[in-house]
Amino acid sequence: MKRPDDTHGDFSAGHDWRLGRFPNLMPRRVESILLVSSPYDSFILEEDGLLSELIFSEYTDLGLTHAPSVHRVSTGHEALGAVASGEFDLVIAMARLGGMEIHEFASSVKAIQDDVPVVLLAANEAELTQFGAQIETLTVDGIYVWHGDAKLFLAIIKTIEDRWNAQHDTHVGGVGVIILIEDSVRYLSSYLPLVYSELVRQTRAVMLEGINRMHKLLRLRARPKVLVATTFEEGLALYEKFRTYIFGIITDVRYPRGGEVDPQAGAAFIRKIKEDNPDIPSLLQSAEVSNREIAERLNTAFLHKWSTTLLQDLRLFMLNNFGFGDFIFRLPSGQEVARASNLYEMRRVLRDVPAESLDYHASRNHFSNWLRARTEFVLARKLRPRKVSEFGGMEGLRAYLIQEVDGAIRQNRRGVVEDFTRERFGPGSRLTRIGGGSLGGKARGLAFFDAMLERYQLHKEYEDVSIFVPRSVMIGTDVFDEFLDNNQLRTLALYKAQDEWIRQAFLKAVLPRSLTDSLSAYLAHATSPLAVRSSSTLEDSPYHPFAGVFSTIMLPNNHTDSRQRLSQLCDAIKLVYASTFYEQARQYLRATPHRIEEQKMGVMLMEVVGTRHDHYYYPSFAGVARSYNFYPFGHMKPEDGVATVALGLGQCVVEGSEALRFSPGNPHVLPQLSLGKAFISNSQRCFYAINLDDPDRPVPTEELASVERLDLTVAEKHGTLDPVASVWSHENEAFYDGIYRPGARVVTFAHILKSDLFPLAGILSEVLDLGRIGFAGPVELEFAVNLSANPRQFAVLQIRPFGVTGEQEAVEIDGLPDDLLLVSSEMALGNGIVDGLHDIVYVKPDTFDAATTPAIAAELGKLNETLLAEKRRVLLIGPGRWGSSNPWLGIPVNWAQISAARVIVETSLEHFKVDSSQGSHFFHNLTSLGVGYLTVDPELQRGFIDWHWLDQQPCVFETDLLRHVRVDIPLEARMDGRQSRAAVLKWSVRAEGLNDDI
Structure with missing residues (x-):
């Protein structure tokens, strides 16, 4: 197998074929960024991972594996x-x-280097006002x-890149240009990210059917450029340069x-442009609602800058005016006669649309504009300079x-992830998608990794083992x-907090007919048990992974009536959608920069x-593996x-129950056995399996209702325990x-x-x-392993980046006197100092x-509020593992019950000894949210807790199970x-200051 090196270039170069007939767009990109900031400013912008996360996500979404360095x-x-x-750069x-x-610095x-752009980023508006009139110079x-x-x-990076590449990409590829004129720094700083986010979203939404996911993302390079001007003259110069x-x-x-x-510069600009091109889409935006009348007189759209529906209004304008929406065939009178949302429908509609409608759109370059929005630049260029008369009449143009x-369509069919069609889907299908929009983080990660497996043929090193991503159908967020x-x-979902109300409302709702038709065709070929899994757009990011926050429903999928199987699958999808708005998801979102209304839910239908x-x-057997071990030893x-x-399904692992831990680099080192x-x-005393015995059972509202917990004696009877x-x-x-002798x-x-x-x-x-x-x-x-298959199977069920801070500042711990320490830990996650801890809650x-432990979890939830x-x-x-689903191994809390905790x-x-957490979803989310996580094991001399000191502190609240104390002088966690x-x-x-980002 040819392995990629750490430069990541080999993988990208090896997949250049996916660009197909596309030109080499965006030749100049930001690859190296110099951030000039005080240590405190840098800590805010970088140490929480947001900057590196966004850069990583952008380049991953574009199918690249080398993000700009900072x-x-x-x-x-x-x-x-x-x-x-x-x-x-x-x-x-x-x-x-x-x-x-x-000004001296710039x-x-x-x-030193006149072609390097310098961008000023003010920490806040007050800081910006200190420049006064100097800011203009x-x-x-x-x-x-x-x-x-x-x-x-x-937005900053994309604005610079668009400025660099606009001339090249329009000339070589016919890429479109959007001119944005705005001189308010404050507004532009908020608005430009919305424009780019929506532009990428709509560009992604119109990517063609039948091409693989990586190809689609590479084509996002061809999205329209956004060129920013701050004056009338700058805007006019851009228009004249890129008029075509x-x-x-x-x-x-x-x-x-x-x-x-000029209080009416924008109106004058649109008026002048429409003299040259009356059909050009235009949007006038203002903080003054009275300007709406001016926009109406100019026959242009209007957007109120401080509208509560700003993003929705912008989305609708771009959808309806920039070619991202349906192509609506109209007669010269304006009457709609047909519409097409993609090339497949366009091919079908073109056969029957009236000739006068065809003439109407061809003469106004509507076809080329719509095609260019879909990055079909070759066809767009062919049409734009041609006249209808060149085709020998309308029927010639139609043909x-x-x-x-x-x-x-034929050229775009190549790929790993294909759009689902009833005609194409069958036993040979592997990864397919239903619906537009994003696949979501979980599905995107699997699609990307599947491409890597295909490229490097890892299974060839293990000829008797099939290494693969299970056959899956991915439902895009547009369906959601x-x-x-x-x-x-x-x-209703945004403002109703009761989980049961949301659950019932979603179950009563109706899925789109297009989805149910596709699911019906899918089930004709999918007859094994299914895992109906969430794939949110925010899931599986490095620093806010949302691991286990949303629902996964396991379906036996073995009812003899195909209509029942379809009904059960539909209900499972609705329950995954509903989990987007459950209280657990809301609580987790509050600890991140995201809002619940930003959340988009995709769904994966994966064969178990x-x-x-x-x-x-x-x-x-199944499990979880990480490339980085937080608790190495020896x-x-x-x-x-x-x-x-x-053994069995992976619930034991991801929910923090009994399982076996080992290091892939040192598989023979199993210190547990020395005990x-x-x-x-x-050790594992039971295992999980899907019960196939009751196909009439309604779809469970609880995730594991179709999954049964079984004793190891059942596995021994099945012959699966011995290996x-x-x-x-x-x-x-x-x-x-082996098990061929008496004993436990x-x-x-x-x-x-x-x-x-x-x-x-x-x-x-x-x-x-x-x-x-x-x-x-x-x-x-x-992952999951099936030893019974021929060849034996190693299946990658999910892969996601895991946030580990690369460069960590030194934190002094050695030399602290024992009487100063409340807790000492030799197994801890986090980096930095958390101060201001006045409250201690302990079991x-x-x-x-x-x-x-269930009662403790309930009391903690009330106290947390x-x-x-x-x-x-x-x-x-x-004691034990926080968040374990097994109450005998720790406190079975969810994030909503302990979200006030910083450490x-x-x-x-x-009398209660349990191995530390490291494989569970709960553990993953805590560490990614920056919550300090300390493990103490006095018996192994790995730390201690001064319980006596705790018991002496002033009590705020106490029950038979919990004690809440509060101290006047705050604690400090290092x-x-x-x-x-x-x-x-x-x-x-510490003398002063707080820093709780670890």
Whole structure:
């Protein structure tokens, strides 16, 4: 197998064929960014991952694996030295430059390298006003103000790139141009991210059917350019330069004209443009509603700048005017006679549309505009300079259009992820999609990784093992939008907080007929059990992964009546949609920069990997693996990775129940087995399987209602226990591989990890390494293995980037006196210092009983509501695994019940010992949200808690299970991410300032 190297270039180069007939657009891109900011400003912009996340996501969405690098310096003088190296394409400078004024800095940069753009980013509006009239004379290439929306960085980069590439891309590819005229820095900083986000969304929505996902994303390079002007003269110069390629005009009303602010400059601009091109789409925007009348007189659209529906209004304008919507065939009178939403429908409609309608649209270049919006530049160029008379009449043009559209469809059929059609879908189909819009993060990650598996043929290294992504159908987010809008659910779901009300309302709603028709055709070929999985647009991002936040419904899919199977599948999809608005999702969203109304839900229909045993269906084993191990020990390195595996379905692992942990780089090192008999109580004692015995059972409103928890004796009866189990001999006090002797059966995976029965460790190392390179960072993988298949199967069920801070500042922990320490941990996640912790909530260790953990979770939920309302910052301490679905292993809370916590401690007690968390969805989400997570194991001398000190603190609230105390002098938590160590100090030793981003 030819492996990619860490430069990532090989993968991109190897897939150049997917560009097909497209020109090499966007030849100049921002590849290296110099960020000039004070340490504090940089911490805000970079350490929380938002900047790197957005850059990563943008380049991943474009099918690239090499994102621009970001280098930070603290002062202007340092920056000038860096610019002199010639390594940077863009300089983003905050206002505080360490003693150097911004105008001096910008001029100096241009003197060193005049083609490097310099952008000023003010931390807030007050900072911007300090420049006063001087701001008009700054030699910078853009001025923006930070409003907390991290998408601003994306807009800055895209604005620069569009300015660079507009001339080339219009000339070579016929790419369209949108002129945006706006002189308000404050408004542009908020509005430009909306324009780019919507432009990319609508460009993605109109990508053609039949091409693979990666190809579609590469074609987003061909989206229209947005060129920004701040004066009348700048806008007019852009129009004259790109007249042939103008998609439309978006202009403010008041801005400079002739050197002075003209309150009607925008109206004058549109009036002048329409004299040259009366049909050009235009939008007049203003903070003054009275200007709507002027827009009406100009026959142009109007948008109120401070409208509460700004994004929706902008979306509708672009959809209806820039060619992104349906092509509506009209007669000269304006009467609609037909419409086409894609090339397939265009090919069909062209056969029957009246000749006078064809003449009407061809004479106004409507066909070429609509095709260009769909990046069909070759066909658009053929049509634009041609006259109808050149085709020998309208029927000649009709035949020509049909021929060319048909040719484009054929060329665009290549790909891995195909759009679903009843005619094409069959046993040979692998990854297909239904509906437009985004596939969502989960589906996108799998589609990307499937392309990598195809490119590098990993399975050839394991000839008797099939390494693959299970056959899946992916439902795009446009179907979600259509479902909400058709059933008038959007507003109700946004404002109704009761989960049960939402659940019932969604179940009563009706899915789009187009979807149910496709599902009916799909079920004719899909007869094995199905996992109906969420794939939100926000899911699986590196720093806010939403792991386990939304629903997955398991369906037996074995009813004899196909109509019942369809009904059950539809209900499962509705329940996944409903989970978008459940309280758990709302609570998680509040801890991120996102709003619930931004959430778009895709759905994956994935065939479950496994084999039928009696009336149960399950894989041989399943698990989660990470390319980075937070808790290495002995000779292990964090980069060796870690995996957690369990017999049967993977619920044991992702929900924090009993499973076996090992390092793929050191598979023979299993310290758990050295515990002997003590290991049995923490080993897997049951497993999960889909129950096939009741096909009439209604679709479960609880995710696991179709999944049954079974004793290991059932697996032994099925013959699936032997490959993964050992026997504990009480007589010899030793483990023996296999189950062919008397004794306690214990899941150890010894046969798998110590012999050649199945190359699990080797495959995991290879797949994790491939994922790490493809995603440009650490990854987490969910997988399933089927030993009963021929060849044996290793299925990648999910892969996502996992946020691990690369460069972490030193945090001093050594040398602190013991009497200052409330908590000490040798296994900790997070980096930095959390201060201002006045509140401590802890589970009372002396009275703790594992049987009471559900009651503890309920009490914590009520207390959390109070703490949130009071905006308290909390240290939370308790035994076992937080968030475990198994109440005997820890406190079964969800995020909504502990969201006030800034630092969480899990500890073992003398009578309650559980391995630390690392494989569960709950653990993943906590760490990605920046919550400090400390593990304490006094028995192994890995930390301690000063319970005596806690018991002496003033009590605010106490029950038989919990105690809430509050201290006058705040605690201070210190996390050293480089060494995975942490300490909580009984009082803050820092002189001033707070920094809770870890």
